[in-house]
Amino acid sequence: MASLQQQQGDDSDDGMDEFMDKFKKEKYKNGFNESTWEEEFDRVPMFMKSVPDVIDSSTHPELACIQHIIHDDDRSPEEHAEALKDEGNSYFKEKNYKRAILAYTEGLKKKCAETNVNAILHTNRAAAHFHLGNMRSALNDAAAARKLKPDHLKALIRGAQCFMELRLYTEALHWSEDGLQLQPTDKKLQELRAAADKQKRALERDARKAKVKEKRERGEKETLLAAIKERGIKLLKPKQPSKRRSDSEDEDVGPADMAGRELDGLTSQEATGVRVSLDEQGSLQWPVLFLYPEHQQTDFISAFRESSSFVDHLAVMFSEELPPWDVDRKYLPQNLELFFEDYEKESLHQVDPEQSLLKVLQHKRYFVKAGSPSFIVLVKDSPFFKLFLSGKKLQRL
Missing domain, CATH: 1.25.40.10 (Tetratricopeptide repeat domain)
Structure with missing residues (x-):
């Protein structure tokens, strides 16, 4: 029996030796190519690093078979x-x-x-x-x-x-x-x-802060509107682009309408976004715009106290250092005349530089437009002065 087992073992060993000797004489034809073995290895479903987007039997037969089973x-x-x-x-x-x-x-x-x-x-x-x-x-x-x-x-x-x-x-x-x-x-x-x-x-904390801030701003708004109403200053309603308005609707805001007016309408259209405010003494401070049409220039005063006169500001603006665009050096305080425009009647009203801002804003034909009172500044009796005023209705205060 032992002899028979030994013989079978020898036969098996001989068969394996013969099988292994075969690879010494001829190369295995069904193995991976030496130069492309990584790509071929990656096509085996078990070892794929990623699944291809398109699977069909011609390109990935093994994977297609697995998906068919699934x-x-x-x-x-x-x-x-x-x-x-x-x-x-x-x-x-x-x-x-x-x-x-x-x-x-x-x-x-x-x-x-x-x-x-x-x-x-x-x-x-x-x-x-x-x-x-x-x-x-x-x-x-x-x-x-x-x-x-x-x-x-x-x-x-x-x-x-x-x-x-x-x-x-x-x-x-x-x-x-x-x-x-x-x-x-x-x-x-x-x-x-x-x-x-x-x-x-x-979020709850921020909401509480926002509510307190809104309440404070609402109180400040009501106080400010009451101060404007008390002074009889008129505001020009901004035109609403979404609604067509008739000429009759483009009127000033009367005292009765002012309490309901939003403060956004009083915000200056200048880049600073400054708006009228009340100082600690209860005096209104207005953002005021000066226009110089002869040179297409402007000056912006962010806080013009209502009790101040125009000459006070002109003396500072046109003192020893004149603006660089005034090459002829003619914009001296004593040479200047101021006007405001009546938008409804398309006329000009002359302003006395000695008057306070409040006095002018209270004029029956003055309307604050876009939150900023604005005034035209011209050099008296200059060629441009005469040309600018020609054909315009002029009202002297």
Whole structure:
């Protein structure tokens, strides 16, 4: 018997030796090519680094065969859904979130009876949507998973994360707390609850500050409007571009209308955005614009006290250092005359430089336009002065 076993062993060894000796004489023809072995190795489904977008039997026969097995119509909906879940997970690991979503969606379409599988498909699809920035879609999936399986911890975590990204901190806090009731020691849920609580408190604090600020500004607005009304200063209504207005509607704002007027209409159209204000002494400070049509220049005084006269400002603006555009050196305080325009009657009214700003603003034909009183400055008896005034109605104060 031993002799027979020894003989069989010898025969086997002889056969192996013969098989191995064959490779010494001739090269194995079905192996990988030395120069392209990496590419050929990557075509083997088990060792693929990534799944190709297009799979057919001519280019990837082994992979096509595997997919055919996965999608075999003879399999049950539960087997289909499970296989598609695994396929989606493979795409997810490769960070191919779009294809992962497609796989999870196909799995859900199988309508299998396994609640746990469907909940996982929803949760995993939520994760893929989350990584793509589709927060609303991710949240919908997290909610669907939670509805199927209320104690699904991953669905609660993903939902809380989505609420945080959407800045819905109250909801994020609720979802985090619901999850901690199931798993009190979960570190991720603890972090989410702490972050949501912090952001929620910050929003509430900011809302309180905004409410206090709004109340203060409303009080300041009412005080300012009352001061303007008391002085009898008239404001020109801004035209509304969305509504066609007739000439009769473009009238001044009377004292009865001023209490309801928004302060935005009193904001200067200058780049500074300055608007009329009340100082500590109860005096109005106006943003005033001086126009020099001869040179197409302007000056902007951000705070012209209503009690100050025009000559006070002109003396400072045109003192020893004259503006560079006044090459003829003629814009001296004693040479200047001021006018304001009556927009309704298309006429000019001369202003006495010795008068205060308040006195002029109270003139029956003066209307503050766009929040900034404006005045035209000309050099008396200059050629441009005569040309500018020719053909215009001039009213002297």
